Amino acid sequence: MNELEARLAELAALQQAITYGALARDLAIPGPGAIAKLTQALEMLMETDAAAGMPLRAALCSGRLAQGLPAAGFFEKAASLGYDLSIGPEAFVQQERQSLWRRAQI
DSSP: OOHHHHHHHHHHHHTOOEEHHHHHHHTTOOSTTHHHHHHHHHHHHHHHHHHHTOOOGGGGEEOTTTTTSOOHHHHHHHHHTTOOOTTOHHHHHHHHHHHHHHHHHO
16 A cells, blocks of 8 residues: 555545645645646546445545535546446535445444
8 A cells, every 4th residue: 555545545534535735745745746746646546446346535635626526637537437427526526435434434
């Protein structure tokens, strides 16, 4: 488990979400491209989660101005991986977060 996965596991156990900026700071991702590097890592993690039939751990991230939801790229990636977003962004994220929180309690 790498640092990103460990931090997301910790957040799931605490039933918390985090902004991309705060997560980048927590992981000490350097430079002006920190968010882009984090986003790339999160998208790779989404691919891993999807392949394993797991809830999307990237759902624990939120955009600073996105009212608690992940950035648009999260939804684009989820759709490209075959996830059904027809329930709407808020419900989809809540569903993924609830699944992550339940799994963390087992």
